[in-house]
Amino acid sequence: MDLSVITDEHVEILLSDLLEQYGYDFTGYSRASIKRRISRIYTLDRALSFAEFRYRILNDQAYFKRFVEQITVNVTEMFRDPSFFRKLREEVLPKLGTYPLIRIWLAGCSTGEEAYSISIILKELNLLHKSLIYATDLNPTVLEKAAQSIFAMSQMQQYSENYILSGGTKEFSSYYTASYSLAKFDDELKRKIVFSTHNLVSDHSFNEFQLILCRNVLIYFNRDLQHNVLDLFDSSLDELGYLALGSKETVEFSRISNRYKRLPGEKIWRKVG
Amino acid sequence: MTKCKAFIIGGSAGSLEVLLKVLPNVRTDIPFPIIIVIHRKHGVDSLLPALLSTRTELKVKEVDEKEEIMAGTVYIAPSDYHLLIEQNETFSLDYSEKINYSRPAIDATFQTAAEAYKTKLACLLLSGSNSDGVNGLKYVKSWGGTTLIQDPDSAQVAYMPAQAQLNVAIDQVLTIEDMAAFINLLS
Structure with a gap:
């Protein structure tokens, strides 16, 4: 990747454009990562100059959508x-199973792989019928993809291995129908998933949950923004609810x-106070 | 090189035993951090920091995200994340696509470090079987940093340092025996 095409100053200009023109606030994102993402799309789309690139983002709505999709990381x-x-399956969800209704918020769900994973576990624990999974992302395009419940067949062997390692005992392939290079997951799995846009930077709490998952999202935020988002989760989580973060993220050192x-x-942390 | 603010080592197949030989001979009062990015399998919780700390009195730790980078510490990139260096000399982690089939990718760390430390950076590329790190070294060079490779003849897998030698102006080719002495002379 050629990083030299975009300077630090370019990054600041684009982030303030996004905020002023579209109301998308990326100013609390860690710079090294977002700069790489911007350089990547600049090169990928063969922009002729920074001025042309900037003009296009500001004036072409479709390109702006693509830009936002490309500068956020959607690997999952x-x-x-x-x-x-396994911990969700064996400890957290059975405990929540005593509630009449289990509300789960998956924040930063990207293309939906984790939402379907949770749905599969809930189904196997016989809890899916009384659960609701709110799967949110700031990016409408990835949510459209998530709602299709179609993933690449080439991933299924890896996912099946993960599923078994996580304590799954069914035939993983019983959850999808294979068609050439694609795997379409059962509609039943998404009946209890609500896909919706939500921006962790600017949107407020919208419900009370017993479980909030937000994995590998906070790593892209600076410390201040991380603390604000953790406050948001705290105000959206029931007493004795659970908060799950990515393997290198923590609530330690926060308010x-x-x-x-x-x-x-x-x-995984439980709200005890 | 004027003054070293960071020494970064990247490696893949055949690089662990180099580290195990070199680290014991690095002096324990180095005035800069050593940052290590090694390709390894994700899953098994990392034993690497524990293993390396048996070979040096320097503090060895796996990087935490947003952590401030301190002199005299050996940092290990966590498995399955790219390790990036911010302009304010903190670490950040990134779970984007693999680069050169690798995560962490040496290129990502070398490149972001090049911009953060400019002329005060030295990067060493060790043994390995793919070309991760080569573009990173190129970038380090273009920002005025120091580029180093393991002597391909001494590498268990010569491909990675050999590719660097072909494609980048390398400041110094080091044998395993020379590495610690080279690090110890930086200030």
Whole structure:
């Protein structure tokens, strides 16, 4: 990747354009990563000059959508970190199973792989009928993709391995229909998933949840923004609810840390105070 | 090189044993951090920091995201994340696409470090079987940093340093025996 095409100053100009023109606030994002993302799309789309690139983002709505999609990271997989999903299956979700209704917020769901993973576990625990998964992302394009429940067949072997490692005992292929290079997951799995846009930077709390998952999103935010988002999660989480983060993320050192107790071994905290 | 603010080592197949030989001989009062990016399998929780800390009195730790980079510390890139260096000399992590089939990718760390440290950076590319790190070294060079490779003849897998030698102006080719001495002379 050629990083020299975009300077630090270019990055600041584009981020302030996005905020002023479209109301998308990326100014709290870590710069090294977003600069790489911007350089990547600049090169990929063979922009002729920075001025032309900037003009296009400001004036071409379709290109703006593509730009936002490309500067956010949408890499995800089903049952990533199997031990984490095992903990959900064996400890967290059974405990929430005593509630009449389980409300789950998956923040930054991207193309939906984790939403379907959770749905599969809930179904196997016989809890899906009384669960609601709110899967949100700031990016409408990835949500459209997520709602299709179609993934690449080439991923299925890896996902199946993850599923088994996470404690799944069914035939993983029983959850999808294969058609050439694509795997279409059962509609039943998405009946309880609500896909919706939500921007963690600018949108407010919209419900109370018993479980909030937000994995590998906070790593892209600076410390201040991380703290604000953790406050948002705190105000959206029921007493004794669970908050799950990515394997390198933490609530430690934040304003909410003293109300949260970590489950041993995984990046899952229970709201106890 | 005027003054070293960071020494970064990238490696793949055959690089771990180089580290195990070199680290014990690095002096424990180095006035800069050593940052290590090694390709390895994701899943098994990393034993690398524990293993390396048996070979040096320097503090060895796996990087935490947003962590401030301190002199005299050996940092290991966590598996399955790209390790980026911010302009304010903190680490950040990134879970974007693999680069050169690798995550962490050496290129990502070398490139972001090149911009953060400019002339005060030295990057060393060790043994390995793909060309990750080569573009990164090119970038380091273009920002005025120092480019180093393991002598391909001494590498278990020569491909990676050999590719660097073909494509980048390398400041110094180091044998395993020379590496610690080279690091110890930086200030």
